[in-house]
Amino acid sequence: MNVNGLPKYIQVKNNIEELIHSGKIKPRDKLPTESDLCEEYGVSRHTVRKALDILEQDGLVYKKQGLGTFCSENRKQKTYNIGFISISLHDYIFADILSGIDSILHENGYQIILGNSKDDQNREREILNEFLKKDVDGLIIEPAKSGYNYPNIGLLERFVDNKIPVVIIDSNFENDKFNYITVNDQQGGYLATKYFIDKGHTNIAIIYKGLHKPSINRFKGYEQALKENSIPVYNDYVKKYYVSEFENPKKFKEEIRSLAIELIKAKTPPTAIFCFNDQIAILLKEILDDLNYKIPEDISIIGFDDSKLVRLRHISITSVTHPKIKAGQKAGEIILDKINDEVSDLNENVIFNPKIIERNSVKELRE
Numbered sequence: 001m002n003v004n005g006l007p008k009y010i011q012v013k014n015n016i017e018e019l020i021h022s023g024k025i026k027p028r029d030k031l032p033t034e035s036d037l038c039e040e041y042g043v044s045r046h047t048v049r050k051a052l053d054i055l056e057q058d059g060l061v062y063k064k065q066g067l068g069t070f071c072s073e074n075r076k077q078k079t080y081n082i083g084f085i086s087i088s089l090h091d092y093i094f095a096d097i098l099s100g101i102d103s104i105l106h107e108n109g110y111q112i113i114l115g116n117s118k119d120d121q122n123r124e125r126e127i128l129n130e131f132l133k134k135d136v137d138g139l140i141i142e143p144a145k146s147g148y149n150y151p152n153i154g155l156l157e158r159f160v161d162n163k164i165p166v167v168i169i170d171s172n173f174e175n176d177k178f179n180y181i182t183v184n185d186q187q188g189g190y191l192a193t194k195y196f197i198d199k200g201h202t203n204i205a206i207i208y209k210g211l212h213k214p215s216i217n218r219f220k221g222y223e224q225a226l227k228e229n230s231i232p233v234y235n236d237y238v239k240k241y242y243v244s245e246f247e248n249p250k251k252f253k254e255e256i257r258s259l260a261i262e263l264i265k266a267k268t269p270p271t272a273i274f275c276f277n278d279q280i281a282i283l284l285k286e287i288l289d290d291l292n293y294k295i296p297e298d299i300s301i302i303g304f305d306d307s308k309l310v311r312l313r314h315i316s317i318t319s320v321t322h323p324k325i326k327a328g329q330k331a332g333e334i335i336l337d338k339i340n341d342e343v344s345d346l347n348e349n350v351i352f353n354p355k356i357i358e359r360n361s362v363k364e365l366r367e
Contacts, residue, residue: 009050023154031069083131085115085141100328119244138335146171146213165338171213188320188354189221196272200365205237205270215276278303296363316360323352
């Protein structure tokens with residue numbers, strides 16, 4: 001056992017600490033006996049005891065005479081720090097969400113520690129572990145790639161087990177340990193698609209992110225609106241991508257361009273495209289402009305989030321609303337309530353209903 005030249009007792013300590021932070025060893029769980037740890041790690045009893053002594057000093061474990069070593073709840077004095085992890089820190093809707101959170105927390109004496117996962121679950125895990133070590137008083141998180149096989153649930157549960165409240169923004173894992181703040185994404189996708197239909201469009205495409213739970217729910221709304229209006233869901237019109245705009249921006253733009261070209265070269269090209277968010281809508285508009293297609297004369301588009309960018313006069317894209325500042329404010333309020341024990345143990349599930357904001361990106365086809 002020799003990792004990067006570290007002493008054996010540090011390696012054992014680090015391994016046990018990782019098991020604790022990952023939630024594999026939970027609060028009040030009894031750790032294996034010293035003999036079992038010696039056998040598991042192939043080290044002496046002296047080495048195991050040194051490792052356990054450090055973990056006890058750090059407050060991660062405690063010993064009961066004659067009973068063994070147990071995982072502690074590891075709650076210390078208030079730090080007045082709240083962790084906030086977003087999939088991106090660039091100026092999209094993040095700034096508005098952060099502004100909403102800060103407007104509530106700052107006036108109550110709390111500061112925000114930012115983490116940028118860049119939509120990478122491994123990077124997110126590293127940040128979560130760091131926040132656990134810093135013993136933040138609360139956690140607000142926009143999960144990375146939440147639509148499929150999300151691996152960091154155990155880590156999030158570890159926060160709650162340590163009595164650190166967790167608020168999840170824009171995703172719902174149907175796990176009652178957490179608080180949730182979402183927009184009704186399926187309804188939003190339905191509203192956008194129905195808006196196209198009401199304008200006379202029947203050849204309606206969608207571009208959406210395959211590993212993002214809000215995006216998947218917006219696709220469900222798209223399907224629902226088409227089926228309710230007896231319009232077939234054509235595979236040629238459904239474009240799903242898996243490249244993260246935050247992990248690999250260049251590849252992401254190339255992927256969206258490729259999907260856009262596939263749509264306009266289809267046997268029967270769509271007259272309208274629903275984009276799962278405003279970033280896609282703006283990029284699509286740029287791509288179509290380059291290809292000499294006019295919006296909305298040639299193709300109509302709708303985005304989602306009603307960001308500041310689509311409100312610009314030279315862009316002016318119809319979009320579905322996202323609560324942004326209100327969502328951030330509600331996240332801050334829930335965190336404070338949970339920290340101060342002002343509400344019951346029941347966690348909150350806040351769902352905002354979206355609406356369409358009309359601009360100049362959809363053509364009327366009905367006479």
